[in-house]
Amino acid sequence: MKFRTRGAERAYTVAFMLAVTVVFISAVAGTHVLTAERVERNAGLFLKRGVFEASGMTGTPSAPELLAWFEQAARPLDNAAGGDPTFLIRDPGSGADQATVRVRRGAGLWGPIRAAVGVDAAGSLTGLAILDQNETPGLGARIAEPWFRHQFRGKRAPLELDPEGTRAPAPDRVDAVTGATISSRAVRELVNRAAAEAAP
Numbered sequence: 001m002k003f004r005t006r007g008a009e010r011a012y013t014v015a016f017m018l019a020v021t022v023v024f025i026s027a028v029a030g031t032h033v034l035t036a037e038r039v040e041r042n043a044g045l046f047l048k049r050g051v052f053e054a055s056g057m058t059g060t061p062s063a064p065e066l067l068a069w070f071e072q073a074a075r076p077l078d079n080a081a082g083g084d085p086t087f088l089i090r091d092p093g094s095g096a097d098q099a100t101v102r103v104r105r106g107a108g109l110w111g112p113i114r115a116a117v118g119v120d121a122a123g124s125l126t127g128l129a130i131l132d133q134n135e136t137p138g139l140g141a142r143i144a145e146p147w148f149r150h151q152f153r154g155k156r157a158p159l160e161l162d163p164e165g166t167r168a169p170a171p172d173r174v175d176a177v178t179g180a181t182i183s184s185r186a187v188r189e190l191v192n193r194a195a196a197e198a199a200p
Helices: 006-054 063-073 140-144 146-150 181-198
Strands: 074-076 086-090 097-107 112-119 125-132 160-162 173-175
Touching: 006 063, 006 097, 006 112, 006 125, 063 074, 097 125, 097 181, 112 181, 125 146, 125 181, 140 146, 140 181, 160 181
Parallel strands: 160 173
Antiparallel strands: 074 086, 086 097, 097 112, 112 125
16 A cells, blocks of 8 residues: 655645646637637627717617628727727718717726717717726616616706706706716716817
8 A cells, every 4th residue: 555745745736736727727718819809809899889879870780780880981080089989970871970979988986987979060969888887786887778878869068967767858967877976977977078079
């Protein structure tokens, strides 16, 4: 009967842990390499869908329809906002300018909020799309819900906040999310800054 020494047991444990670590790191790295192109493509589609919504378009186009619309209607403008893009949206049929969509960031409660904000030539908001946020689920994360985003359409900045459920018809007022004052203010400030950039 052979007995392992303590040194041999430790060496075996270290070797086993090293082998398991190499296997799992290789699997994660391989998955990353194999999916990197798909992840990048999906991130591009998500941005284009946000620009589509912020420009005032409605509906849920398929990926090919969205790509065709974006190719015809959205023209990237010079970037002056620290890496976040701006797009001029034109009517594909007439070529008339419809809106300018700015992708901008603001400071939320738990991290940055990234959104696409559309403004037409008259200064009215055409739409808002939340592209990225890390707010509290069930509270601040409700800024991504359709009722919150859609209420910005047709409003004019600078905006003020009312309690949720108010549904004030005033052109400069939107409802905050109950229990998420910081997240609601962050979106309001982000929208106000983007609209101020559009002012002549």
